[in-house]
Amino acid sequence: MRRLRLALRLVLAAVFIYAAYTKLRQPWLLFALSIDSYQLLPQWAVLTVARTLPWLELLVGLLLVSGFGLRYVALVTSAQLVIFLAVMLRAYAKGLGIDCGCFGAGEALTYKTLIRDGLLTAGAIVLTVSAFQSQRSSS
Amino acid sequence: MKNILASLLLAAISMAAVVPEATAPGKGVGVATAPLKIDVFSDFQCPSCKASYEETLRPLKSDYVAKGKVYLVHHDFPLQMHAYARQAAAYANAAARVNKYEEVSKELFRQQSVWSANGQIDAVLTGVLKPDELKKVRSLLNDPKILADIEQDLALGNKNNVRQTPTMIVSYKGRSYPVAGKVDYGILSKFLDDLLSK
Numbered sequence: 001m002r003r004l005r006l007a008l009r010l011v012l013a014a015v016f017i018y019a020a021y022t023k024l025r026q027p028w029l030l031f032a033l034s035i036d037s038y039q040l041l042p043q044w045a046v047l048t049v050a051r052t053l054p055w056l057e058l059l060v061g062l063l064l065v066s067g068f069g070l071r072y073v074a075l076v077t078s079a080q081l082v083i084f085l086a087v088m089l090r091a092y093a094k095g096l097g098i099d100c101g102c103f104g105a106g107e108a109l110t111y112k113t114l115i116r117d118g119l120l121t122a123g124a125i126v127l128t129v130s131a132f133q134s135q136r137s138s139s
Numbered sequence: 140m141k142n143i144l145a146s147l148l149l150a151a152i153s154m155a156a157v158v159p160e161a162t163a164p165g166k167g168v169g170v171a172t173a174p175l176k177i178d179v180f181s182d183f184q185c186p187s188c189k190a191s192y193e194e195t196l197r198p199l200k201s202d203y204v205a206k207g208k209v210y211l212v213h214h215d216f217p218l219q220m221h222a223y224a225r226q227a228a229a230y231a232n233a234a235a236r237v238n239k240y241e242e243v244s245k246e247l248f249r250q251q252s253v254w255s256a257n258g259q260i261d262a263v264l265t266g267v268l269k270p271d272e273l274k275k276v277r278s279l280l281n282d283p284k285i286l287a288d289i290e291q292d293l294a295l296g297n298k299n300n301v302r303q304t305p306t307m308i309v310s311y312k313g314r315s316y317p318v319a320g321k322v323d324y325g326i327l328s329k330f331l332d333d334l335l336s337k
Contacts, residue, residue, distance in 0.1 A: 029330035030316050037320030046326060097187060097303025098320035106317045108302035 001130060008127040009064050012077055015120060016061030022104035023054035034101030038091050056080075071135055074128040081121040088114055165235030168211040169204040175311050175331060180214045180296045182304040183228060184221035184255050189248045191305040191321040198324050203331060213244065214292040216304050223258045225289065226280075230260050232288045233279035234268065242267045243276075309334070 023031050032050035035041065041049065060080070063073040084102075091098060091109055100109040107113070179196065181188035196211070203209035215232065217224035227247050234243035243264060247254070250263040261277070268276060279285050299308055300317070307318040311334045318327070 027316070027330065027333060029326065029333050030318070032326050033318050033322045033330060036323045036326050037318075039321070043323060043325055046323070096320055097185070097305075099317070105319075106300060108319065110302075 001134070005070075005127060005130050005134070008123050008130075009067065009070070009074075012120065012124055012127065013061045013064035016057045016064065016077070019103055020054045020058035020061060023057070026104050028054075030105050031101065034099050034105055037096065037098040037101075038087055039096065040087060040090075071128070071131045074124060074131045078121065078124040078128045081117065081124050085114070085117045085121050088117060165238055165240045166213045166232075168200060168213075168241065169209060170207045171210050173204075173207050173210040174335060175203070175209045175309065176212065177209055178212045178214055178295075178299075178308045178310070180216040180292070180299075180301045180304060180306045180308075182216055182218050182221055182224045183231065183244070183247045184224040184251065185218065185304045186251070187321040188305045189251050192244070192248045195322060195324045195327060199327070202328065208335060209331065213240070214295060215289050216293060216296045216301060216306075217289070218304060221255075223255060223260065226258070227254070227260055228289050228292075229280050229285055230264065230276060232285045233276040233282070234264075234272075235288075236279055236285075237268075237272045237275055239268060239272060239276075311335075312337075 028050050031054070032046050035049055036043075036046045057080075060073060060077055063069065064077065088100065088109060092111070092114060096109075098109050099105055100107045100113045102113065102117070177199075179191075181191065199209065200211065204211050215228035217228045231240055231243050231247060234240050246264060246267045247260070254260045254263050261273075264273060264276070296306070299315075301308075303319050305319075305321065309316045309318060309331070
């Protein structure tokens with residue numbers, strides 16, 4: 001179980017750090033346009049999310065690598081991925097022809113994106129449950 | 140994992156997307172030497188393209204294109220799922236030959252729900268084309284050059300990784316930025332101003 005936790009931590013960390021990197025290297029307003037295309041948030045919220053989300057992803061990625069406060073970090077990771085998945089499912093169901101915005105601009109939101117995000121979400125939930133179980137068994 | 144790697148590669152490639160080339164005459168609006176170029180790939184039968192045309196491109200034309208800041212180029216990207224999209228694109232491209240691409244595009248989007256229901260595209264254009272222009276447009280509909288223009292736009296879109304409509308490719312100082320879907324004009328405007336300030 002420890003090896004699985006380590007593998008999940010590192011995979012999720014790599015994905016989050018890369019996601020942050022791709023967003024931070026492009027103009028932040030381009031990411032704002034990706035968020036806006038989901039037609040979910042008012043302009044002020046779109047701009048706030050575009051400014052802060054990449055840094056939050058970077059922080060989560062680095063914390064996952066370090067293993068510090070794993071239970072809570074895994075919980076935040078799961079929460080983020082559940083939200084991303086829900087938002088993408090909604091856009092896909094509505095037939096919005098948009099970019100996913102996951103790793104910078106230019107990646108269309110398709111069923112493959114949903115499968116990928118679903119797998120990452122499942123991995124994050126397994127990590128969260130495992131981290132809490134491990135804490136309980138050691139105390 | 141394979142999917143993740145493929146997506147990461149795709150995202151990296153798209154940031155270095157090829158800057159689109161010139162298109163058929165009559166489909167560009169503004170000054171070709173403007174600092175910013177926006178290539179719009181759209182489908183006349185797509186509801187998001189209608190919204191984008193009416194709510195985003197309209198103010199863009201008055202605030203940026205008319206002031207020489209943006210050169211806007213339309214590209215037809217009819218999707219197979221839309222039964223009359225290619226025919227509508229043929230009308231618009233034929234209208235470009237009588238310098239009425241903009242007028243016909245505007246009317247096709249305005250009356251999208253009408254012709255999308257019955258395929259009667261000809262009928263909705265009588266208000267924007269004079270009888271002789273309409274006659275000329277009709278005669279050009281099956282012209283191989285018109286069909287080739289549409290194929291050229293489709294090929295250009297595919298080359299630039301366009302997968303959905305509307306997609307805008309904003310080009311500035313040799314870099315290109317894809318923007319997919321209908322977006323808020325206010326945010327697009329901030330993005331363009333930010334690019335122009337660099």
